[in-house]
Amino acid sequence: MKQQRHAVVVLFALIIASSLTSVGSYSSTSRMVSEDMDRALALTLEEQQSDVISQDTIRTFNNHLQIAELRGKATLAVDTRGQKFKAYAHCSEATIFAISDQRFAAVLWAMTIIWAAFCLYRRKRIVPLLANMTHYGGLSFSESDGRFLDHQGQLLKLTPMQHQLMEMFFRSSTHSLTKTEICNALWPKKPDASETLYTLIRRIKPIIEEHSNLKIESDRGKAYELKTK
Numbered sequence: 536m537k538q539q540r541h542a543v544v545v546l547f548a549l550i551i552a553s554s555l556t557s558v559g560s561y562s563s564t565s566r567m568v569s570e571d572m573d574r575a576l577a578l579t580l581e582e583q584q585s586d587v588i589s590q591d592t593i594r595t596f597n598n599h600l601q602i603a604e605l606r607g608k609a610t611l612a613v614d615t616r617g618q619k620f621k622a623y624a625h626c627s628e629a630t631i632f633a634i635s636d637q638r639f640a641a642v643l644w645a646m647t648i649i650w651a652a653f654c655l656y657r658r659k660r661i662v663p664l665l666a667n668m669t670h671y672g673g674l675s676f677s678e679s680d681g682r683f684l685d686h687q688g689q690l691l692k693l694t695p696m697q698h699q700l701m702e703m704f705f706r707s708s709t710h711s712l713t714k715t716e717i718c719n720a721l722w723p724k725k726p727d728a729s730e731t732l733y734t735l736i737r738r739i740k741p742i743i744e745e746h747s748n749l750k751i752e753s754d755r756g757k758a759y760e761l762k763t764k
Contacts, residue, residue, distance in 0.1 A: 542654045549647040557640035564635035568602060572609055572624035575599035580622060588613055588622065596624070604634045657688075669705055672749035672763045676705045685746035696721060697739045704761040711760040729756075 579596040588611050597606040608630045614621035668675040673686040683691040683701060693701060699721060704710050714732065721735075722728040736751060736759065743749050743761075752760050 542650075542657065546647065546650055546654055549643060549650055553640055553643035553647050556643055557637060560635045560637055560640060561632055565631050568605060568609075568626060568631055568634065571600055571602050571605065572626065575601075575609075576611070576622060576624045602634065605630070671705065671710065672761075673747035674701075674705075674743075674749060676702070686748075691742070691746055693739070693742065696735055697742070700735060700739065701743075701761075709760075710762065711758060713758045714756065717759065 575596050576599075578599045579592060582595060583592055585592075593611060596609070596611060600606050600609065605626060609624055609626040612623045612625060614623065668677050668684070670676075674691065675684040676682070677684070681698070681702065683693065683698070685691050700717065703712055703717065703720060714729070717732055718725070718728040722731060725731070733756075736753070740751050743751060744764075748764050749761055750764050752762060754760070
């Protein structure tokens with residue numbers, strides 16, 4: 536149903552927004568961490584002027600780090616494959632994630648979880664109501680108790696005459712009724728119920744169109760059809 540589809544669209548939008556926000560924060564922090572480690576390593580090697588990584592090297596490296604959270608967590612490594620001395624600084628993805636600002640992403644994820652729980656609740660509440668019902672154009676009709684439910688699972692409020700007319704439309708295999716059929720069923724003792732029928736149709740049209748994907752069309756006033764928009 537339309538409302539459920541909209542709820543799912545909102546849920547996926549929240550998931551995507553949460554993911555993009557989280558990844559974006561992680562990426563920007565990763566670049567900042569790399570720049571800080573490269574700068575600190577360059578200063579350390581310039582001061583040390585040695586090809587040996589020692590405890591003093593690591594201590595100096597940590598002192599040059601501007602991001603306090605990196606101190607003690609960033610590691611140094613030496614590339615021994617080539618003849619030229621090459622040192623690299625590295626830290627784990629978990630450290631970068633912990634440093635990144637995930638507060639806004641956390642808020643979005645919390646909203647996502649709440650919305651998902653709401654959608655699940657609605658589905659569990661609505662699905663049993665719609666069981667064993669006739670569905671057409673966003674309206675559901677229960678044969679057992681004669682209820683009409685809209686696309687949100689809410690009871691459609693109709694007058695007794697409006698309800699009887701809608702029930703006739705739903706029980707018709709073509710969802711169409713002649714003027715004579717309607718008048719004979721609703722006003723059997725009235726010689727001419729044309730104006731009464733016109734008023735009934737005029738008043739029920741906006742209700743049906745507001746709560747479903749259906750509309751009532753007239754065939755020159757001789758017949759009426761309940762059809763999808």
